[in-house]
Amino acid sequence: MDIELLDLTIKLFALALQKVVYEPLVQDGECLTQVQENCLRFIYFHQTPMVKDVAEGLQISNAAVTKLIDRLEKKGLVRREYSRTDRRQILLSLTPAGVRLLENARRQSLQRLQAIVERLAPESLAAFEQSLHDFLEATLIDNETLDQICLRCGLAHLNECPGNLICRELTGRDRVPN
Incomplete structure (x- = not known):
């Protein structure tokens, strides 16, 4: 086994996935960062998580999550809501635009992956x-x-x-x- 060739092959595979199958999310002509995408997906899969849950899930600080949520909120993709039982808890949810963006991207990436798989x-x-x-x-x-x-x-x-x-x-x- 040639480890350098294997390394190159794995890197090409990762780039092929990134560039051909899992294209970055784009809103109004602007690409979202990978961290922004990860945050949207975490919120999507965890229905109204708290800010601290997102920080833990993404393995970033609470301060970084706060800034991240600020940016996603300005883009109209995320909204903050205070818990009815404890006003210190901030719950996060996706706006309809955030849900549409993620669901469309997922559908498209699955279609691209399916097209590749069908050629095997x-x-x-x-x-x-x-x-x-x-x-x-x-x-x-x-x-x-x-x-x-x-x-x-x-x-x-x-x-x-x-x-x-x-x-x-x-x-x-x-x-x-x-």
Whole structure:
């Protein structure tokens, strides 16, 4: 095995995903940053999380989340609401524009991925899926690494997600309990 060639191949694969399948979110001709996208997705998957939940989920400081939410609020994608039971708690939700932006982007990326997958022979696709699972098992060898990489899909969590299967193998429990 030539590790330099493997390294180059993995980098090309990551760039192909980034540029061809998962294009950046664009609003009014302006690309959102990766952190802004991650924040929108976290809020989408976790229905009205608190600011501290987003900070923890994105692994950034409360101050950074506050600035991030300010920018997304100015773009009309996120709104803040105070908890009815505790005014110190600020709940976050997506505006209809934020939901549309995410759902359209997801639909388009799935269509692009489907077009690529359809060009693969069935046996190549099966081998590719198995290789991805094997790679993730070799990478996600402990809970700390899994915590750093897990997408924290909240409501969209799938029990058959490779991250969940690895978590179950490591800990005996699902990543996100049903």
